[in-house]
Amino acid sequence: MAKSKKQRKPKLAVWKFASCDGCQLSLLDCEDELLGVAKHIEIANFAEASRAISKGPYDISLVEGSITTPHDAERIHQVRRQSKILITIGACATAGGIQALRNFKDAKQFVSMVYANPKYIETLNKSTPIADHVFVDFELRGCPINKYHLLEVINAYLNGRKPNIPTYAVCVECKRRFVPCVAVTQAIPCLGPVTQAGCNALCPSYNRGCFGCYGPKETPNTSALSSYLLAQGRSREELVHLFRNFNAYSEAFRKESEAHEK
Template sequence: MGASARPRLGVFKFASCDGCQLTLLDCEDDLLAVAERVEIADFREASSAVLEGPFDLALVEGSITTPAELARIAEIRAQSKTLVTIGACATAGGIQALRNFGDVREFARVVYARPEFIQTLATSTPIRDHVPVDFELRGCPIDKGQLLEVISAFLGGRAPNVPTESVCIECKRRGHVCVVVAHGTPCLGPVTQSGCGAICPGFHRGCYGCFGPQDTPNTGALVPKLSELGMDPSAVMRVFRTFNALAPAFRAAGDAAEKESSP
Protein backbone atom coordinates (compact mmCIF):
# COMPACT_ATOMS: atom_id res chain seq x y z
CA MET A 1 0.00 0.00 0.00
CA GLY A 2 2.86 2.36 0.65
CA ALA A 3 0.90 3.72 3.59
CA SER A 4 3.77 5.79 4.92
CA ALA A 5 3.80 7.91 1.75
CA ARG A 6 0.27 9.11 2.30
CA PRO A 7 -0.57 12.07 4.55
CA ARG A 8 -1.96 10.94 7.90
CA LEU A 9 -5.48 12.03 8.80
CA GLY A 10 -6.94 12.28 12.30
CA VAL A 11 -10.58 13.08 13.03
CA PHE A 12 -11.27 14.24 16.57
CA LYS A 13 -14.39 14.94 18.54
CA PHE A 14 -15.02 17.38 21.36
CA ALA A 15 -18.43 18.53 22.69
CA SER A 16 -20.65 17.83 19.70
CA CYS A 17 -23.31 15.56 18.25
CA ASP A 18 -21.00 13.71 15.79
CA GLY A 19 -23.00 14.97 12.82
CA CYS A 20 -20.02 16.67 11.16
CA GLN A 21 -17.85 13.55 11.41
CA LEU A 22 -20.78 11.65 9.97
CA THR A 23 -20.61 13.98 6.97
CA LEU A 24 -17.21 12.48 6.19
CA LEU A 25 -18.63 8.94 6.38
CA ASP A 26 -21.56 10.14 4.32
CA CYS A 27 -19.15 10.90 1.46
CA GLU A 28 -19.63 7.26 0.39
CA ASP A 29 -17.85 6.74 -2.96
CA ASP A 30 -15.73 9.81 -2.40
CA LEU A 31 -14.73 8.42 0.99
CA LEU A 32 -12.95 5.58 -0.82
CA ALA A 33 -11.05 8.16 -2.85
CA VAL A 34 -10.15 9.98 0.36
CA ALA A 35 -8.98 6.72 1.93
CA GLU A 36 -6.71 6.13 -1.08
CA ARG A 37 -5.10 9.54 -0.78
CA VAL A 38 -4.70 9.71 3.00
CA GLU A 39 -3.94 7.25 5.75
CA ILE A 40 -6.83 7.36 8.20
CA ALA A 41 -4.80 7.10 11.38
CA ASP A 42 -7.39 8.07 13.98
CA PHE A 43 -11.11 8.29 13.24
CA ARG A 44 -12.95 6.60 16.07
CA GLU A 45 -16.40 7.11 14.64
CA ALA A 46 -15.30 5.00 11.67
CA SER A 47 -12.82 2.52 13.09
CA SER A 48 -11.57 1.24 16.44
CA ALA A 49 -8.12 0.73 14.89
CA VAL A 50 -6.32 3.77 16.21
CA LEU A 51 -2.78 4.77 15.30
CA GLU A 52 -0.56 7.21 17.15
CA GLY A 53 0.12 10.71 15.93
CA PRO A 54 1.56 12.87 14.51
CA PHE A 55 -1.01 13.86 11.90
CA ASP A 56 -0.66 15.79 8.68
CA LEU A 57 -4.31 16.84 8.76
CA ALA A 58 -6.53 16.97 11.82
CA LEU A 59 -10.27 17.53 11.44
CA VAL A 60 -11.64 18.72 14.75
CA GLU A 61 -15.33 18.63 15.59
CA GLY A 62 -16.92 20.05 18.74
CA SER A 63 -16.38 22.81 21.25
CA ILE A 64 -14.36 23.06 24.44
CA THR A 65 -16.56 22.54 27.49
CA THR A 66 -14.46 20.65 30.06
CA PRO A 67 -10.99 20.98 31.63
CA ALA A 68 -10.02 17.63 30.07
CA GLU A 69 -10.89 18.93 26.61
CA LEU A 70 -8.67 21.94 27.19
CA ALA A 71 -5.69 19.65 27.70
CA ARG A 72 -6.62 17.33 24.83
CA ILE A 73 -6.97 20.04 22.17
CA ALA A 74 -3.51 21.37 23.05
CA GLU A 75 -2.12 17.87 22.58
CA ILE A 76 -3.85 17.37 19.23
CA ARG A 77 -2.62 20.75 18.02
CA ALA A 78 0.92 19.81 19.00
CA GLN A 79 0.64 16.59 16.95
CA SER A 80 -0.97 18.13 13.83
CA LYS A 81 0.64 19.96 10.95
CA THR A 82 -2.67 21.34 9.68
CA LEU A 83 -5.68 21.68 11.94
CA VAL A 84 -9.11 22.31 10.43
CA THR A 85 -12.16 22.80 12.63
CA ILE A 86 -15.44 21.49 11.26
CA GLY A 87 -18.95 22.57 12.20
CA ALA A 88 -20.71 25.18 14.29
CA CYS A 89 -19.57 23.67 17.63
CA ALA A 90 -15.89 23.82 16.73
CA THR A 91 -16.10 27.22 15.00
CA ALA A 92 -18.64 29.05 17.19
CA GLY A 93 -19.27 27.01 20.35
CA GLY A 94 -22.38 25.27 19.03
CA ILE A 95 -25.84 25.08 20.56
CA GLN A 96 -24.23 24.18 23.88
CA ALA A 97 -22.77 27.69 24.00
CA LEU A 98 -26.21 28.80 25.17
CA ARG A 99 -24.83 27.90 28.61
CA ASN A 100 -22.65 30.99 28.29
CA PHE A 101 -25.79 33.10 28.67
CA GLY A 102 -26.90 31.25 31.85
CA ASP A 103 -25.52 29.74 35.03
CA VAL A 104 -23.93 26.37 34.27
CA ARG A 105 -23.96 25.26 37.93
CA GLU A 106 -27.69 25.87 38.07
CA PHE A 107 -28.17 23.80 34.89
CA ALA A 108 -26.09 20.95 36.35
CA ARG A 109 -28.10 21.04 39.57
CA VAL A 110 -31.40 20.76 37.70
CA VAL A 111 -30.27 18.06 35.26
CA TYR A 112 -28.04 15.73 37.29
CA ALA A 113 -28.88 13.79 40.47
CA ARG A 114 -25.28 14.23 41.69
CA PRO A 115 -24.02 17.49 40.13
CA GLU A 116 -20.81 17.28 42.18
CA PHE A 117 -19.65 14.52 39.77
CA ILE A 118 -19.89 16.90 36.83
CA GLN A 119 -16.63 18.53 35.83
CA THR A 120 -17.43 21.23 33.35
CA LEU A 121 -16.35 24.69 32.32
CA ALA A 122 -18.72 27.62 32.70
CA THR A 123 -18.61 28.19 28.95
CA SER A 124 -18.60 26.37 25.64
CA THR A 125 -16.06 27.95 23.32
CA PRO A 126 -14.76 27.46 19.78
CA ILE A 127 -11.44 25.71 19.21
CA ARG A 128 -9.72 28.86 17.92
CA ASP A 129 -10.11 30.41 21.38
CA HIS A 130 -7.59 27.85 22.65
CA VAL A 131 -5.22 26.84 19.86
CA PRO A 132 -4.27 28.23 16.43
CA VAL A 133 -6.59 26.94 13.70
CA ASP A 134 -5.57 26.73 10.03
CA PHE A 135 -9.06 26.75 8.54
CA GLU A 136 -12.61 26.85 9.87
CA LEU A 137 -15.32 25.00 7.95
CA ARG A 138 -18.73 26.27 8.98
CA GLY A 139 -22.11 24.62 9.18
CA CYS A 140 -24.51 22.69 11.39
CA PRO A 141 -23.78 20.22 10.01
CA ILE A 142 -21.01 20.95 7.51
CA ASP A 143 -21.64 20.41 3.80
CA LYS A 144 -20.21 17.26 2.23
CA GLY A 145 -19.04 19.05 -0.92
CA GLN A 146 -17.26 21.74 1.09
CA LEU A 147 -15.56 19.10 3.27
CA LEU A 148 -14.25 17.28 0.18
CA GLU A 149 -13.07 20.64 -1.17
CA VAL A 150 -11.14 21.32 2.05
CA ILE A 151 -9.51 17.87 1.95
CA SER A 152 -8.79 18.22 -1.76
CA ALA A 153 -7.26 21.66 -1.19
CA PHE A 154 -5.10 20.28 1.62
CA LEU A 155 -3.87 17.47 -0.62
CA GLY A 156 -3.18 19.91 -3.44
CA GLY A 157 -1.42 22.40 -1.18
CA ARG A 158 -3.81 25.22 -2.02
CA ALA A 159 -6.35 27.37 -0.18
CA PRO A 160 -9.87 25.90 0.03
CA ASN A 161 -12.51 27.53 -2.17
CA VAL A 162 -15.23 28.12 0.39
CA PRO A 163 -17.19 31.30 -0.37
CA THR A 164 -18.17 33.57 2.52
CA GLU A 165 -21.09 35.16 0.61
CA SER A 166 -24.75 35.16 1.71
CA VAL A 167 -27.30 32.36 1.51
CA CYS A 168 -29.35 34.66 -0.78
CA ILE A 169 -26.97 34.18 -3.69
CA GLU A 170 -27.40 30.39 -3.43
CA CYS A 171 -31.18 30.83 -3.31
CA LYS A 172 -31.12 32.95 -6.44
CA ARG A 173 -28.71 30.63 -8.30
CA ARG A 174 -31.11 27.80 -7.61
CA GLY A 175 -34.09 29.84 -8.75
CA HIS A 176 -35.80 29.72 -5.35
CA VAL A 177 -38.47 32.34 -4.73
CA CYS A 178 -37.45 34.66 -1.87
CA VAL A 179 -39.46 33.67 1.22
CA VAL A 180 -39.08 37.15 2.74
CA VAL A 181 -40.33 39.09 -0.26
CA ALA A 182 -42.96 36.68 -1.62
CA HIS A 183 -44.23 35.01 1.57
CA GLY A 184 -43.40 37.41 4.38
CA THR A 185 -41.39 34.69 6.16
CA PRO A 186 -38.59 35.87 8.48
CA CYS A 187 -35.24 34.59 7.21
CA LEU A 188 -31.59 34.94 8.25
CA GLY A 189 -30.38 34.25 4.71
CA PRO A 190 -29.17 37.80 3.98
CA VAL A 191 -26.78 37.76 6.99
CA THR A 192 -25.81 34.08 6.85
CA GLN A 193 -22.93 32.44 5.01
CA SER A 194 -23.74 30.15 2.11
CA GLY A 195 -22.66 26.52 1.88
CA CYS A 196 -25.80 24.59 2.77
CA GLY A 197 -27.31 24.94 -0.71
CA ALA A 198 -30.16 27.15 0.60
CA ILE A 199 -32.02 24.10 1.86
CA CYS A 200 -34.58 25.77 4.11
CA PRO A 201 -35.77 28.49 1.70
CA GLY A 202 -36.02 25.70 -0.90
CA PHE A 203 -38.65 24.20 1.39
CA HIS A 204 -40.42 27.53 2.05
CA ARG A 205 -38.72 28.03 5.42
CA GLY A 206 -36.64 30.95 6.54
CA CYS A 207 -32.91 30.40 6.99
CA TYR A 208 -31.89 29.52 10.56
CA GLY A 209 -28.31 30.71 10.23
CA CYS A 210 -26.65 27.28 10.53
CA PHE A 211 -23.51 28.43 8.70
CA GLY A 212 -22.99 31.54 10.84
CA PRO A 213 -22.57 35.12 9.64
CA GLN A 214 -21.58 35.93 6.05
CA ASP A 215 -18.51 38.14 5.70
CA THR A 216 -20.42 41.45 5.65
CA PRO A 217 -23.41 40.75 7.89
CA ASN A 218 -25.68 43.78 8.32
CA THR A 219 -27.81 42.42 11.14
CA GLY A 220 -28.75 45.99 12.07
CA ALA A 221 -30.60 46.32 8.74
CA LEU A 222 -32.20 42.88 8.88
CA VAL A 223 -33.59 43.04 12.44
CA PRO A 224 -36.16 45.78 11.65
CA LYS A 225 -37.38 43.58 8.78
CA LEU A 226 -37.68 40.57 11.11
CA SER A 227 -39.71 42.76 13.49
CA GLU A 228 -41.91 43.97 10.64
CA LEU A 229 -42.58 40.32 9.80
CA GLY A 230 -43.82 39.67 13.31
CA MET A 231 -40.83 38.71 15.43
CA ASP A 232 -40.68 40.39 18.84
CA PRO A 233 -37.29 41.18 20.43
CA SER A 234 -37.20 37.91 22.39
CA ALA A 235 -37.85 35.94 19.17
CA VAL A 236 -35.09 37.92 17.45
CA MET A 237 -32.77 37.12 20.35
CA ARG A 238 -33.55 33.42 20.09
CA VAL A 239 -33.07 33.23 16.33
CA PHE A 240 -29.54 34.65 16.65
CA ARG A 241 -28.80 32.36 19.60
CA THR A 242 -28.94 28.94 18.07
CA PHE A 243 -26.02 27.02 16.61
CA ASN A 244 -23.73 30.01 16.11
CA ALA A 245 -24.61 32.11 19.16
CA LEU A 246 -20.97 33.05 19.79
CA ALA A 247 -20.16 34.10 16.23
CA PRO A 248 -19.41 37.80 16.83
CA ALA A 249 -22.08 39.29 14.53
CA PHE A 250 -24.79 36.94 15.75
CA ARG A 251 -23.72 37.44 19.34
CA ALA A 252 -24.00 41.22 19.00
CA ALA A 253 -27.44 40.95 17.35
CA GLY A 254 -28.66 38.53 20.02
CA ASP A 255 -27.36 40.72 22.84
CA ALA A 256 -28.98 43.83 21.35
CA ALA A 257 -32.31 42.03 21.05
CA GLU A 258 -32.01 40.82 24.64
CA LYS A 259 -31.51 44.38 25.84
CA GLU A 260 -34.61 45.42 23.94
CA SER A 261 -36.69 42.52 25.23
CA SER A 262 -35.92 43.11 28.90
CA PRO A 263 -37.26 46.54 29.85
Protein backbone atom coordinates in the same frame (compact mmCIF):
# COMPACT_ATOMS: atom_id res chain seq x y z
CA MET B 1 2.27 18.53 -1.44
CA ALA B 2 1.53 16.66 -4.64
CA LYS B 3 5.10 15.28 -4.63
CA SER B 4 5.22 14.16 -1.00
CA LYS B 5 2.12 12.05 -1.41
CA LYS B 6 4.02 9.76 -3.80
CA GLN B 7 6.34 8.80 -0.97
CA ARG B 8 3.92 8.75 1.94
CA LYS B 9 0.23 9.35 2.14
CA PRO B 10 -0.69 12.28 4.36
CA LYS B 11 -2.14 11.13 7.68
CA LEU B 12 -5.58 12.29 8.72
CA ALA B 13 -6.97 12.30 12.26
CA VAL B 14 -10.48 13.09 13.45
CA TRP B 15 -11.02 14.42 16.99
CA LYS B 16 -14.17 14.79 18.98
CA PHE B 17 -14.97 17.36 21.65
CA ALA B 18 -18.45 18.45 22.85
CA SER B 19 -20.61 17.62 19.83
CA CYS B 20 -23.21 15.29 18.41
CA ASP B 21 -20.90 13.43 15.95
CA GLY B 22 -22.92 14.61 12.96
CA CYS B 23 -20.01 16.42 11.38
CA GLN B 24 -17.55 13.57 11.54
CA LEU B 25 -20.30 11.31 10.26
CA SER B 26 -20.22 13.47 7.11
CA LEU B 27 -16.84 11.89 6.36
CA LEU B 28 -18.34 8.40 6.56
CA ASP B 29 -21.31 9.69 4.63
CA CYS B 30 -18.98 10.26 1.64
CA GLU B 31 -19.87 6.73 0.58
CA ASP B 32 -19.08 7.07 -3.12
CA GLU B 33 -16.00 9.17 -2.56
CA LEU B 34 -14.50 7.55 0.54
CA LEU B 35 -12.41 4.91 -1.25
CA GLY B 36 -11.04 7.61 -3.54
CA VAL B 37 -10.09 9.70 -0.54
CA ALA B 38 -8.46 6.69 1.16
CA LYS B 39 -6.30 6.19 -1.94
CA HIS B 40 -4.67 9.55 -1.35
CA ILE B 41 -4.67 9.94 2.42
CA GLU B 42 -4.21 7.56 5.31
CA ILE B 43 -7.16 7.74 7.67
CA ALA B 44 -4.89 7.23 10.66
CA ASN B 45 -7.06 8.11 13.63
CA PHE B 46 -10.82 8.03 13.26
CA ALA B 47 -12.45 6.21 16.17
CA GLU B 48 -15.90 6.37 14.62
CA ALA B 49 -14.67 4.38 11.61
CA SER B 50 -12.00 2.07 13.01
CA ARG B 51 -10.33 0.94 16.23
CA ALA B 52 -7.01 0.73 14.35
CA ILE B 53 -5.33 3.94 15.36
CA SER B 54 -1.88 4.97 14.12
CA LYS B 55 0.20 7.30 16.19
CA GLY B 56 0.72 10.92 15.33
CA PRO B 57 1.93 13.37 14.28
CA TYR B 58 -0.78 13.93 11.71
CA ASP B 59 -0.77 16.03 8.56
CA ILE B 60 -4.44 17.01 8.88
CA SER B 61 -6.58 17.02 11.99
CA LEU B 62 -10.30 17.50 11.71
CA VAL B 63 -11.65 18.77 15.01
CA GLU B 64 -15.32 18.45 15.86
CA GLY B 65 -17.00 19.92 18.93
CA SER B 66 -16.53 22.77 21.37
CA ILE B 67 -14.55 23.10 24.59
CA THR B 68 -16.82 22.62 27.60
CA THR B 69 -14.69 20.92 30.26
CA PRO B 70 -11.31 21.67 31.89
CA HIS B 71 -10.07 18.31 30.56
CA ASP B 72 -10.96 19.21 26.98
CA ALA B 73 -9.32 22.60 27.35
CA GLU B 74 -6.08 20.68 27.98
CA ARG B 75 -6.67 17.99 25.36
CA ILE B 76 -7.09 20.46 22.48
CA HIS B 77 -3.49 21.61 23.04
CA GLN B 78 -2.31 18.00 22.71
CA VAL B 79 -4.22 17.73 19.44
CA ARG B 80 -2.70 20.95 18.15
CA ARG B 81 0.82 19.74 19.00
CA GLN B 82 0.34 16.58 16.93
CA SER B 83 -1.19 18.32 13.91
CA LYS B 84 0.42 20.13 11.01
CA ILE B 85 -2.91 21.48 9.83
CA LEU B 86 -5.90 21.78 12.12
CA ILE B 87 -9.32 22.20 10.55
CA THR B 88 -12.40 22.69 12.70
CA ILE B 89 -15.59 21.12 11.40
CA GLY B 90 -19.05 22.36 12.27
CA ALA B 91 -20.82 25.00 14.33
CA CYS B 92 -19.68 23.55 17.69
CA ALA B 93 -16.00 23.72 16.83
CA THR B 94 -16.20 27.11 15.12
CA ALA B 95 -18.77 28.92 17.28
CA GLY B 96 -19.44 26.86 20.41
CA GLY B 97 -22.51 25.11 19.00
CA ILE B 98 -26.04 24.85 20.37
CA GLN B 99 -24.54 24.04 23.80
CA ALA B 100 -23.22 27.61 23.86
CA LEU B 101 -26.76 28.65 24.82
CA ARG B 102 -25.46 28.04 28.35
CA ASN B 103 -23.13 31.01 27.83
CA PHE B 104 -26.07 33.36 28.19
CA LYS B 105 -27.03 31.90 31.58
CA ASP B 106 -25.32 30.40 34.64
CA ALA B 107 -24.27 26.85 33.72
CA LYS B 108 -24.05 25.78 37.36
CA GLN B 109 -27.79 26.21 37.71
CA PHE B 110 -28.42 23.88 34.78
CA VAL B 111 -26.08 21.29 36.31
CA SER B 112 -27.94 21.35 39.61
CA MET B 113 -31.28 21.05 37.83
CA VAL B 114 -30.28 18.16 35.55
CA TYR B 115 -28.03 15.92 37.64
CA ALA B 116 -28.90 14.14 40.85
CA ASN B 117 -25.28 14.38 42.01
CA PRO B 118 -23.87 17.58 40.51
CA LYS B 119 -20.62 17.18 42.40
CA TYR B 120 -19.45 14.61 39.81
CA ILE B 121 -19.90 17.05 36.97
CA GLU B 122 -16.93 19.10 36.02
CA THR B 123 -17.92 21.62 33.41
CA LEU B 124 -16.86 25.07 32.28
CA ASN B 125 -19.33 27.91 32.52
CA LYS B 126 -19.01 28.61 28.79
CA SER B 127 -18.89 26.47 25.67
CA THR B 128 -16.21 27.96 23.45
CA PRO B 129 -14.94 27.40 19.91
CA ILE B 130 -11.60 25.74 19.23
CA ALA B 131 -10.06 28.96 17.92
CA ASP B 132 -10.44 30.47 21.40
CA HIS B 133 -7.88 27.92 22.62
CA VAL B 134 -5.44 27.08 19.81
CA PHE B 135 -4.50 28.33 16.36
CA VAL B 136 -6.90 27.02 13.71
CA ASP B 137 -5.78 26.78 10.07
CA PHE B 138 -9.21 26.55 8.50
CA GLU B 139 -12.80 26.56 9.70
CA LEU B 140 -15.58 24.60 8.02
CA ARG B 141 -18.94 25.97 9.04
CA GLY B 142 -22.33 24.33 9.21
CA CYS B 143 -24.61 22.28 11.45
CA PRO B 144 -23.74 19.82 10.19
CA ILE B 145 -20.98 20.58 7.68
CA ASN B 146 -21.59 19.95 4.00
CA LYS B 147 -19.76 16.73 3.10
CA TYR B 148 -18.80 18.19 -0.26
CA HIS B 149 -17.06 21.02 1.58
CA LEU B 150 -15.07 18.47 3.54
CA LEU B 151 -14.06 16.71 0.34
CA GLU B 152 -13.22 20.06 -1.22
CA VAL B 153 -10.91 21.02 1.65
CA ILE B 154 -9.13 17.64 1.55
CA ASN B 155 -8.93 17.87 -2.25
CA ALA B 156 -7.52 21.41 -2.08
CA TYR B 157 -4.94 20.27 0.48
CA LEU B 158 -3.84 17.35 -1.70
CA ASN B 159 -3.52 19.60 -4.75
CA GLY B 160 -1.95 22.55 -2.99
CA ARG B 161 -4.68 25.02 -3.86
CA LYS B 162 -7.12 27.28 -2.05
CA PRO B 163 -10.42 25.57 -1.15
CA ASN B 164 -13.52 26.95 -2.87
CA ILE B 165 -15.54 27.67 0.26
CA PRO B 166 -17.78 30.72 -0.05
CA THR B 167 -18.11 33.43 2.59
CA TYR B 168 -21.01 35.33 0.97
CA ALA B 169 -24.68 35.13 1.95
CA VAL B 170 -27.07 32.17 1.57
CA CYS B 171 -29.06 34.50 -0.75
CA VAL B 172 -26.49 33.90 -3.49
CA GLU B 173 -27.26 30.18 -3.36
CA CYS B 174 -31.02 30.82 -3.43
CA LYS B 175 -30.62 32.96 -6.51
CA ARG B 176 -28.33 30.52 -8.30
CA ARG B 177 -31.01 27.87 -7.73
CA PHE B 178 -33.83 30.28 -8.71
CA VAL B 179 -35.59 29.89 -5.37
CA PRO B 180 -37.87 32.94 -4.96
CA CYS B 181 -37.03 34.75 -1.71
CA VAL B 182 -39.26 33.47 1.13
CA ALA B 183 -38.72 36.69 3.08
CA VAL B 184 -40.06 38.77 0.19
CA THR B 185 -42.90 36.48 -0.93
CA GLN B 186 -44.15 35.43 2.52
CA ALA B 187 -42.52 37.69 5.13
CA ILE B 188 -40.85 34.64 6.69
CA PRO B 189 -38.03 35.79 9.03
CA CYS B 190 -34.97 34.45 7.24
CA LEU B 191 -31.34 34.69 8.38
CA GLY B 192 -30.13 34.07 4.82
CA PRO B 193 -28.94 37.64 4.16
CA VAL B 194 -26.58 37.54 7.17
CA THR B 195 -25.61 33.85 7.05
CA GLN B 196 -22.71 32.29 5.21
CA ALA B 197 -23.59 30.09 2.25
CA GLY B 198 -22.72 26.41 2.17
CA CYS B 199 -25.96 24.46 2.49
CA ASN B 200 -27.05 25.31 -1.09
CA ALA B 201 -30.04 27.17 0.35
CA LEU B 202 -31.57 24.01 1.82
CA CYS B 203 -34.29 25.54 4.02
CA PRO B 204 -35.52 28.26 1.61
CA SER B 205 -35.80 25.61 -1.10
CA TYR B 206 -38.26 23.85 1.24
CA ASN B 207 -40.14 27.07 1.91
CA ARG B 208 -38.51 27.73 5.27
CA GLY B 209 -36.48 30.69 6.48
CA CYS B 210 -32.75 30.20 7.00
CA PHE B 211 -31.80 29.15 10.56
CA GLY B 212 -28.23 30.39 10.24
CA CYS B 213 -26.52 26.99 10.46
CA TYR B 214 -23.38 28.30 8.74
CA GLY B 215 -22.97 31.28 11.03
CA PRO B 216 -22.41 34.91 10.09
CA LYS B 217 -21.34 35.74 6.54
CA GLU B 218 -18.54 38.20 5.81
CA THR B 219 -19.54 41.72 6.94
CA PRO B 220 -22.95 40.63 8.31
CA ASN B 221 -25.35 43.53 8.85
CA THR B 222 -27.45 41.88 11.53
CA SER B 223 -28.72 45.15 13.01
CA ALA B 224 -30.19 46.31 9.67
CA LEU B 225 -32.00 42.98 9.29
CA SER B 226 -33.32 43.26 12.86
CA SER B 227 -34.53 46.84 12.34
CA TYR B 228 -36.45 45.74 9.27
CA LEU B 229 -38.01 42.75 11.06
CA LEU B 230 -39.02 44.96 14.01
CA ALA B 231 -40.63 47.40 11.58
CA GLN B 232 -42.54 44.46 10.11
CA GLY B 233 -44.03 43.80 13.53
CA ARG B 234 -41.71 41.07 14.83
CA SER B 235 -41.03 41.21 18.56
CA ARG B 236 -37.62 41.53 20.18
CA GLU B 237 -38.17 38.14 21.77
CA GLU B 238 -38.57 36.60 18.34
CA LEU B 239 -35.31 38.23 17.25
CA VAL B 240 -33.49 36.76 20.25
CA HIS B 241 -34.73 33.29 19.30
CA LEU B 242 -33.88 33.87 15.64
CA PHE B 243 -30.23 34.63 16.34
CA ARG B 244 -29.85 32.04 19.13
CA ASN B 245 -29.42 28.79 17.33
CA PHE B 246 -26.42 26.66 16.48
CA ASN B 247 -24.21 29.72 16.05
CA ALA B 248 -25.62 31.71 18.98
CA TYR B 249 -22.15 32.46 20.36
CA SER B 250 -20.58 33.62 17.09
CA GLU B 251 -19.72 37.27 17.58
CA ALA B 252 -22.24 38.84 15.17
CA PHE B 253 -25.20 36.68 16.19
CA ARG B 254 -24.34 36.95 19.91
CA LYS B 255 -24.19 40.73 19.85
CA GLU B 256 -27.44 40.93 17.92
CA SER B 257 -29.37 38.65 20.27
CA GLU B 258 -27.98 40.46 23.32
CA ALA B 259 -29.04 43.79 21.87
CA HIS B 260 -32.67 42.63 21.91
CA GLU B 261 -32.67 40.78 25.23
CA LYS B 262 -33.16 43.74 27.54
